[in-house]
Amino acid sequence: MAPPKTGKKAATQKKEKLFHPQSRKAEQLIRVQHRKTKLADQAKARLDKQKIQADIFSFFYHALPAEGVLSLESLHTIVRDVWIKRFDEDLEEERKSRRKGRPKSTREQKLEELQSQEAELYRTGMEVLDLTDP
Template sequence: MAPTKTSKSSSATTKPKKEKIFHPQSRKADQLVRKSIRKEKLVGQSTDRKQKNSILADFYGFFYHSLPPEGTLSLDELHNLIANVWLTRFDEELEAERSSRRKGRPKSTKEQKLEELKLRESEQYRTGFEVIDLTHAPTVALFRTWDQKQVAFIDLLRFIKITSTNPQSVVVVKPGKHITIVGAGGGDSNLSKTTTKDAETEGEKDVEMGVDTASSGVSTPSILAEPLERFASTIMTMDEPIS
């Protein structure tokens, strides 16, 4: 029997395809450059978006883990949570940096960043701190169903603005979009009085609410009795990581 003819392998017969080289000033070369720049830009935007969403998820996660086992927070408890837990979360780290610095030595980059962050957030709280309305029962009930990942879900909730200079003043800056919140209005909030404020914020009317000032003392919320370790996974900065 005559031997069969063996076919050569494709790798041996097929020569590697040469990459086309275009003149640097040609139209095709210009198109390739623009395509490459656009691709890099899209990748950069995607990375920034993911990083921003991660930071926001951590920020809202702090308040998610601060929810009481049942019910809502009072306005005093919400102020105490921001002033005594959120704004002081880096105090021990900042003090450690100051203590380790020898006399006459300049501040470390980390110490400077921590001081700038604390100053910026304190000023934000003084002029108006936007936060999920944890005094509003329908908002809290919906917030409890959050998966702690999807930042878009947070847009369904009601947001208020509170200040350290006027603790009794509350302004609704985002009334909430979910049907359980829209239908409930402001009646289920711990805030006792509601008045309409003649102002526009991003096309929506703000609602300013005062609280009953019969109680002169500020109660210490049960959340502040909790160890800080409870918030270890969520106490993070809204800015880039501090190193």
């Protein structure tokens, strides 16, 4: 086999351009990347919030009785005993499938986090449609 050629052709190939860490160009690139990350995080948060709101409204739409009116106590009971605890079966299944001494699965962590967020939302006051007015 012939050794690789070293000469003019190898020297003229483009090299990756390096910037000094405190240069203006490096600062510009850092700002651009920071902005892209920030906008992506905001978009993800917006989508998550919309998804949770849609879930809440669809849940209450299907939980309404035929007459379409709920008392405040029954509304609290539905939220506390049905809405917040809807993932209990999945959590128990995940806990049973985990071997002793193993860390929690990602799905189990996400379900626990979602359940705690919803419980906190209920505790601090969640916004629902007025279902007490006929």
